[in-house]
Amino acid sequence: DVQLVESWGGLVQAGGSLRLSCVHSEFTYNFSICCMAWFRQLPGKEREGVASFSFGASITEYADSVQGRFTISQDTAKNAVDLQMTSLNPEDTAMYYCAERSGTCYLEPSWYNIWDQGTQVTVSS
Secondary structure, three states: OOOEEEEOOEEEEOOOOEEEEEEEOOOOOOHHHEEEEEEEEOOOOOOEEEEEEEOOOOEEEEOOOOOOOEEEEEEOOOOEEEEEEOOOOHHHOEEEEEEEEEOOOOOOHHHOOEEOOOEEEEEEO
16 A cells, blocks of 8 residues: 655744655655645644645645745655745644645645645744
């Protein structure tokens, strides 16, 4: 089965930066039809889309709340998708998840069927 393994969450001060990485378990996967995306969720809140990366078209999409501050990118050497987060603020505190689907990218979590275990990001004021 395909697995996603996420790493590098943690605690950071407001204004700081953090980089998350999500590694895809299958190196022989057909990434030309793959979309990987990042989501986040607060306790009691719905999971929301943060950023997505379409491997075939190299197209990225961002939520308005992170546009200009977060960057999603492909790391081909690691078979991973990274999320570089800058100018973090306390409102970015959440559990962050990466997810994968075949086909078109969406920032709607219901479209994804493969998820990682999540990592906590906490931004202190």
